[in-house]
Amino acid sequence: xxxxxxxxxxxxxxxxxxxxxxxxxxxxLLAGSTAIDAQLTPAQxxxxxxxxxxxxxxxxxxxxxxxxxxxxxxxxxxxxxxSQHLLYAMHLRPLVSPLEPRWRLGLGFLLTDExxxxxxxxxxRTFNRWYxxxxxxxxxxxxxxxxxxxxxxxxxxxxLDQLGLEFSIAATFIALxxxxxxxxxxxxxxxxxxLAVVLFSHWQWESAIVLAGLAGMVAGYLCKRLGGYWx
Amino acid sequence: MIWxxxxxMTLILFFNRYLFLxxxxxxxxxxxxxxxxxxxxPGMLTAICGPIIFVKDxxxxxxxxxxxxxxxxxxxxxMLWSRNVLLSVALSVGLFYLFRxxx
Numbered sequence: 001x002x003x004x005x006x007x008x009x010x011x012x013x014x015x016x017x018x019x020x021x022x023x024x025x026x027x028x029l030l031a032g033s034t035a036i037d038a039q040l041t042p043a044q045x046x047x048x049x050x051x052x053x054x055x056x057x058x059x060x061x062x063x064x065x066x067x068x069x070x071x072x073x074x075x076x077x078x079x080x081x082x083s084q085h086l087l088y089a090m091h092l093r094p095l096v097s098p099l100e101p102r103w104r105l106g107l108g109f110l111l112t113d114e115x116x117x118x119x120x121x122x123x124x125r126t127f128n129r130w131y132x133x134x135x136x137x138x139x140x141x142x143x144x145x146x147x148x149x150x151x152x153x154x155x156x157x158x159x160l161d162q163l164g165l166e167f168s169i170a171a172t173f174i175a176l177x178x179x180x181x182x183x184x185x186x187x188x189x190x191x192x193x194x195l196a197v198v199l200f201s202h203w204q205w206e207s208a209i210v211l212a213g214l215a216g217m218v219a220g221y222l223c224k225r226l227g228g229y230w231x
Numbered sequence: 232m233i234w235x236x237x238x239x240m241t242l243i244l245f246f247n248r249y250l251f252l253x254x255x256x257x258x259x260x261x262x263x264x265x266x267x268x269x270x271x272x273p274g275m276l277t278a279i280c281g282p283i284i285f286v287k288d289x290x291x292x293x294x295x296x297x298x299x300x301x302x303x304x305x306x307x308x309x310m311l312w313s314r315n316v317l318l319s320v321a322l323s324v325g326l327f328y329l330f331r332x333x334x
Contacts, residue, residue, distance in 0.1 A: 047234075048240075051240075052240045053244070057240065057244065061236065071235060074236055075236070078240045086250060086251060087268070087275060088248075089250060090251040097254040104252050105249065111248040113276075120271070167302060168320065170280045170299065171302070171306045171324055172320050173279060174303055174306040174307055175316040176316065177272070177277060178306075178311060189270045189273050190273045193281070194277050194278075194280075194281050197277070197278040198291065202291050204289070208282070209275075212281065213277070216270065216278065217268075217270040217274040220274065221270055
């Protein structure tokens with residue numbers, strides 16, 4: 001591919017991810033400021049975003065560090081809390097695994113909920129690695145800038161978690177899900193997933209999201225298979 | 232100790248993200264698996280939205296006056312009507328703050 005086409009695709013990916021990146025600003029600020037609040041050094045606080053780069057896991061780990069949890073319990077929680085990435089990678093496998101190692105490793109490192117939401121609609125024919133890189137880097141750079149701001153501001157942002165800014169994440173995902181819901185199996189999948197996640201998070205399961213997502217996927221799949229037999 | 236936790240988390244996250252992107256991992260995706268994974272977008276994204284909308288301070292909020300719920304429903308309506316992601320997100324976020332102020 002020529003340089004200019006690659007650049008165009010990269011810019012398109014970056015622009016597509018900008019709204020989602022901005023929507024993550026409150027968490028980035030929180031990830032930085034709560035880490036300082038939990039007595040991490042500025043380097044450690046930023047290191048979480050630079051190396052781990054996973055919003056929910058970072059915030060939970062910081063909460064657990066502050067609560068005096070053991071390292072092993074924090075790591076097990078991280079494993080469960082972020083296991084949806086296994087599903088994302090399996091879904092993106094046909095697109096990413098044929099690429100050369102540096103692209104695979106790079107895009108693998110940049111794989112997030114938002115990356116998956118924006119990149120998974122493509123198939124082998126329409127997938128563009130530069131677009132994916134734009135999406136991933138936009139999120140990575142944005143996330144680290146917001147973390148840095150959070151570290152610098154420290155505890156001086158009162159009640160940031162009470163502003164309701166997380167609704168913008170829900171709104172974005174709803175807008176991405178709605179056009180996909182076109183048949184009965186998908187309706188069943190969404191309904192089961194929603195019901196299960198409300199139930200599981202009510203029971204405070206650490207892996208509520210991934211288990212509920214799996215439940216919805218299984219329900220949708222079974223419904224499609226059964227429908228196939230009846231048809 | 233903190234650096235050890237950060238290092239461990241980094242390895243876990245990278246393992247979760249990269250495992251199935253590795254071509255030498257001998258898994259074949261047959262038609263059944265592909266169909267199953269086709270439900271990953273609606274299934275997983277819905278599961279991420281659920282707690283944002285229905286859980287407030289570790290408590291379930293199923294009341295119809297929950298601004299997250301009302302604005303979420305508006306987002307669905309706006310998306311069906313406009314087919315435009317950015318417009319739907321912007322308007323429903325505006326409505327969310329309106330509902331929150333109002334209710």
